[in-house]
Amino acid sequence: MHSSSPSSPAVGSGLRALSIAAAAVMAVALGLVFFYAPLDADQGFLQKIFYLHVPLAIVALCGFVAGGLMAIMYLRTREARWDMRSYVAIHMSLIFAVATLITGSIWARGSWGRWWAWNEPTLVSFLIVFLLYATYQPLRFAIEDPERQARYASVFAITAAAFVPMNFIAVRLSTAYLHPRVLGSTSNLPPRMAFTFVISLLAVALLYATLCSCELAAKRARAQLRTLRRLADARAGAGADAGGQSRRTRSETPPMPAAGTLAAPAPRGGL
Amino acid sequence: MPTALLGALPALPLHEAGKYVAAAYVVAFAVVLIYVAIMAVRLSHIQRELGELSRRERAAAGRQPDSTGESQLP
Numbered sequence: 001m002h003s004s005s006p007s008s009p010a011v012g013s014g015l016r017a018l019s020i021a022a023a024a025v026m027a028v029a030l031g032l033v034f035f036y037a038p039l040d041a042d043q044g045f046l047q048k049i050f051y052l053h054v055p056l057a058i059v060a061l062c063g064f065v066a067g068g069l070m071a072i073m074y075l076r077t078r079e080a081r082w083d084m085r086s087y088v089a090i091h092m093s094l095i096f097a098v099a100t101l102i103t104g105s106i107w108a109r110g111s112w113g114r115w116w117a118w119n120e121p122t123l124v125s126f127l128i129v130f131l132l133y134a135t136y137q138p139l140r141f142a143i144e145d146p147e148r149q150a151r152y153a154s155v156f157a158i159t160a161a162a163f164v165p166m167n168f169i170a171v172r173l174s175t176a177y178l179h180p181r182v183l184g185s186t187s188n189l190p191p192r193m194a195f196t197f198v199i200s201l202l203a204v205a206l207l208y209a210t211l212c213s214c215e216l217a218a219k220r221a222r223a224q225l226r227t228l229r230r231l232a233d234a235r236a237g238a239g240a241d242a243g244g245q246s247r248r249t250r251s252e253t254p255p256m257p258a259a260g261t262l263a264a265p266a267p268r269g270g271l
Numbered sequence: 272m273p274t275a276l277l278g279a280l281p282a283l284p285l286h287e288a289g290k291y292v293a294a295a296y297v298v299a300f301a302v303v304l305i306y307v308a309i310m311a312v313r314l315s316h317i318q319r320e321l322g323e324l325s326r327r328e329r330a331a332a333g334r335q336p337d338s339t340g341e342s343q344l345p
Binding site: 043044045046048049052053056095098099102103106107109110207211214215218221222225228229232235236 | 287288289291292294295296298299302303306307310313314317320321324327328331
C-alpha cells in the first residue's frame with residue numbers, strides 16, 4: 001500500500017522533527033502573543049484571541065482545499081495513498097474548524113456580548129462550510145465497497161472544496177462590518193502585531209501538519225497490521241488444511257504455499 | 272539582561288477580557304489534547320494487536336517444524 005513503513009527510521013525521525021518544530025514555534029508564538037504584541041487600541045486584551053482564532057480558521061479552510069486537491073490526485077492516479085491523505089486532511093480540518101467556531105464564539109461573547117450573530121455573513125458561511133464537511137464522514141462510511149467509498153468521497157471532497165473560496169469571498173463582500181477584516185487589513189497592522197500573527201499562523205500550520213502526519217502514520221500502521229493478520233490467518237488456515245489432508249492421505253498432501261503468495265492485497269480505500 | 276527584558280515586557284492586564292482570552296486558549300488546547308488522547312488510545316490498540324499477532328506467529332513458528340516435517344515424509 002505504501003512504500004514507507006510507519007516504524008521506519010525515516011518516517012519516525014521526520015515526524016519527531018516536525019513535532020519538535022511545531023512545539024517550539026508554538027511556544028515562541030505564545031510568548032510573542034502575550035509579551036511582544038502590543039495591545040489593540042480598540043479591543044484591548046480581548047484581541048489576543050485573534051492570534052489563535054484566525055490562524056485556526058485559515059488553516060482549517062486551507063486543509064479543506066488541500067483535501068480537495070488530494071482527491072483530484074486520487075481520481076487521476078487511483079492510488080489509495082491520495083485518498084487516505086485527502087481523508088486525513090479533511091478530518092483534521094474539521095477538528096480545527098470546531099476549535100475555530102468555539103474560539104470565535106468566545107471572542108464574540110466578549111466583544112459583541114453574544115455568542116453568535118446570524119446576520120454576520122462570515123460566521124454563517126463558515127458554519128455552512130463546516131456543516132457541509134461534517135457530512136463527509138457519514139457519507140464515506142455509509143459505503144462499504146472500498147473502491148466506491150474512495151471514489152464518492154473524492155468527488156464530494158472536490159465539490160465541497162469549491163465552497164471554501166466562497167467563504168473568503170463572503171468576507172470581502174459582506175456589508176455588515178461586525179466581523180473584523182483580517183486578510184485585507186494585515187498590511188495595516190502594526191509591524192509587531194503582523195509579525196506575531198505570521199508566527200502564530202506558522203505555529204498552527206505546523207501543528208496541523210504534525211497531527212496529520214501522526215494520523216497518517218497510525219492509519220498506515222493499522223493497514224499493515226490488517227494485512228499481516230490476513231496473511232497469518234491465511235497461513236494458519238492453509239496449515240490446518242494441509243495437516244488435515246496429510247492425516248487423511250499423506251500422498252495427496254499439497255505443498256505449503258509461500259508466505260508471499262497468501263498476502264491478500266491491502267484495501268485500496270478502506271480506512 | 273533578563274531583568275531589563277522583564278522590565279520591558281508589558282504587564283498582562285487581568286480585567287474583564289482576561290477570562291475570555293483564557294477560555295479561548297484553554298478550549299483550543301483542550302481540543303488538541305483530546306485528539307492526542309484519542310490517538311494514544313488508538314495507537315495502544317494497534318500495539319496490543321501487534322503483540323497478539325507476534326505471539327501467534329511465534330507459537331505457529333514453534334509448531335511449524337512438525338507439520339512441514341510431516342508433509343515432507345516420503
